[in-house]
Amino acid sequence: MIEWKDSYNIGVEKIDCQHRQLLTKLNEFFDACSKQQGKEKIEETLKFLKEYTIEHFSNEEQLMEEIDFPELAEHRKTHANFVKAVLELEETIKTKGVSVLSTIKLNRTLTDWLLNHINKCDKLIGECMATRERAV
């Protein structure tokens, strides 16, 4: 179970709130996998994770558009890659199921990606917004 830390906050309430939710959904998915809760339950939690991810990314991209975020195209690409990875994962689980080992590996990959992305890329959105607010 990966816990949210205050240092992950980017300073934009709505986005921070969604990031916390995203981590919760990730944890739920891994919990279902590691407890071997059955394919149906695992697929269901992954579906929630996928839908929430897509919704969150689109909210974040909308915000970036609003503030004329300079690295929007790059950022969008990173989001698209992650969604692609989640879709591939969904396909793999459908055809091959999940093993404990693949769960551990997956857990690392997805959470590393998310926390890394928040800390490196999303923090820039927070900074950009703060600069703009100061300019007004």
Ligand SMILES: [Fe+2]
């Ligand atoms: Fe992002």
